[in-house]
Amino acid sequence: MKKTIINNYEEFESFLGKEIGTSEYIQITQEQINKFADATLDYQWIHTDPERAAEESPFKSTIAHGYLTVSLLTYLWYCIVDVRNVKMIVNYGIEKLRFQQPVLVNDKIRAVVSLEDIRNLRGIAKIQVKIVVEIEGQKKPAYDALVTFLYHFE
Template sequence: MREIADLAETRALVGQEVALSDWVEITQQRIDTFADATNDHQWIHVDAERCRRESPYGTTVAHGFLTLAMVPAMLQNALRLVDVGMAINYGLNKVRFPAPVPVGSRLRARLTILAVQDLADGAQIDWGVAIEREGGDKPVCVAEFLMRRYP
């Protein structure tokens, strides 16, 4: 796990990849739980038999938004902002899902600091996030993730 001591160090790392998360397995149970939580039960996510017959992937695939929802946990797994008392997810500027996530895939995130902006009571960090699938040839999710940090 990478530790970043303070805001000055964070600023010095702008433009650099700073951390790589551990691998996370995408199980059918995780996909089904997400489908239940979001009421998105599209067959491509939850119907393995139909996927074997009709899907170009031959198996169920994770929701793009499930992959995206894993970003905060992957960030927390990969690094620690030592001097931060509270961090909040502020939003996203860009999100793309260039490749599918078949059930059983293992994913990890590459994290790059794109920018740091001062706020009256803290700072905003713009993260470049590229989530890759083990054995995949391109990312499964690319996003610009905005985090607000407070002392």
Template structure:
């Protein structure tokens, strides 16, 4: 994990690719909870036996949006910016789910900082960060998700 102490250090990271410290396992329990929360209970996610028999993947797979929703935890294992009062997800410019995430597989993040915009308004000092991210699947050559994400940090 990379620890950053100042905005200057953060700006110096532009163009650098960081990787999360460890792999995160995607369990069937996580998939089932996500299905319940979103109402997306399609059998390819929630019925491992049917998925084994009928799916081209031969196992249950995580929802693409579940994979996307792992970005905050994966990012927290990648970089820590000291002095942040609050951080928010500001949006997405582009997202693609490029491969399935099989149940009980492990993922981690590769994140490249593309831009830092600092706003020092009278009400709050903030920085909007643009990241190119790839969620990597352990043992796979290509990523399972690629995205350009925006986050805003308040100091």
């Protein structure tokens, strides 16, 4: 998949109100879910016990931690864009994060990103992107959010 290359503030600004791109799908595995549980100490059975989930869960499967899927935002974003001529990038915030549908084990997700806002703060580009994380084969997304980054261009 070809990435969108952005070299400076003006090129970022040209995407205002437009879609920047869509990532490829990535599959969420039980191994990823288990490692995330280890990292966060969140061992709720709905995530980590496939046998119990098959019997007791309304989804008949384990589901990914919502925050596991959120933690993939940076990876999905960088599958879409290649921002060049940058000294530093800061993850500044997430607003209006709304989970809409669980991601089941082995589901594939991707991000669709559009530029909602951009401001020049004395040479620092403050960008806000709307990210919709879709689940392959589902009409409802897993979640959407407004994510803010600070790009310090050279």
